[in-house]
Amino acid sequence: MVSGIITHWRYAWLVAASSIAGVMNAMAGGGSFLSFPAMLGVGVLPIQANATNTVALWPGQLTSVAALHGDMRKDLLPAICIASALGGVSGAVILLHTHQMTFLHLIPWLLLGATILFGLSGPVSRWMRQRSAIPHAERKISPLLVFLALLPICFYIGYFGAGGGFLVMTVLALFGVEEMHTLNSMKVLAACLSNLSAVLTFVLTGAIVWHYCIVSMLFAGTGGYIGAQYARRMNPNVLRAIVVITGCLVASYFFWRNGL
Template sequence: MTPLEQVLVLLAGLGSGILTSTVGVASLLSFPVLVAVGLPPVVANASNTVGLTPGAISGSFGYRSELRENPRVTAIVLATCAVGSVVGAVLLLALPASVFEGVIPWLILGTCLLVGIQPTLSARLRARRGDDATMRMHVSPVTGLFATITGVYGGYFGAGSGVMMLAVLGLGTDLPFRVANALKTLAVLAANLVASIIFVVAADIDWRAVVLLAAGSVVGGYVGARIGRRLPASLLRAGIVVAGIVGAVLLWR
């Protein structure tokens, strides 16, 4: 990489770290940059996952107060996404890169739209259960299953996995949006961390790209958490929907 390309990768890491902690579509920024500077797609994907893990760590640290509010849910999200990401990472190394190219944009588009209409859907579900229904502050087996599937996708490719987790938590629980957003960042961390261990052992990685991404994302992740905590839920939700739609369109091209 030329000096200019290295600066671009560093800035992509910074921007992706912010996106990890806010709208959850970080890889849609960093992965194309890695490919543009000459990395093969699979090498770029593995390097991107490893390089963005520090950003997810700093972002989760920035949301530590929200994560402490529901420790059992936090533990379940961490475990399900970690287990799922093992499957996803293995699929990335074992299957042709073209396998999921057709379905990924639809997954991102569908889940970001679910995030947008989730308040309406949740209100109807609460009305159907009755006004005296207990708030769902736990993860049901069905919600846990979908969280695991989100972890599989996070280990395989990851772009939009945070949006998917928000949709899963938004429909499967009644957690406050700020807490769900914090859990989304933790889910990205779990998937990235486990997949990174597998990639370091079994995949080709461009360590220069990893270091540059990591340096940018660790700052961006913490800054993004500060931003995400202060933004109104409606504004953050709108940003997630817009980012998801843009990402899906870009992946169709």
């Protein structure tokens, strides 16, 4: 009787966390800070929880790519696509060959690092928008250098992912991509393709816990639709603060859980 109640509560938490994660991703990002721990909470092993969470949240990225494809720089597409594919697959393969306990001890550090990156993304994004407001001639950028710079970032996205999109934007801005819509579209493309490569790797190796994945995918999609309706009405600074606080709390919980 007690175990049945606990099981129902775990499902309820997965549904709630996935729904809120979908809302967060649509409004500001950072949904994995809730949906990934929820996967662990229903009893999925750490590596399978990360893989299942990646698959569950990926469809939302695909719809974003479809909406933003017109803003992409065509000259950088081959470099970004190849880096995303190679990095995403290699990150996923390394994840699957990581011991469960090793990954469990990495979780709080990964969450904390992603939270810090997310917190920094606000001021850096404002700086990028200020640059994009000033007319610039489109700079010639070496696709090879872009590929080499993005490869380790795409590896990280395939391995864990949270905060990786911000790193993509930062690197491209440093290379001289000035326009904010272009930066955002290329970020979404790199994250989508890296996670697609990871998703295919996870599916082919049987790392997905499908019944939890489908539940999370459905409710994250619903939350994403709802979040998109209200995204423009919310103060972005408040949303960002909520995501950062959530990330810090979840990371602190895992530090405590691991005895660190």
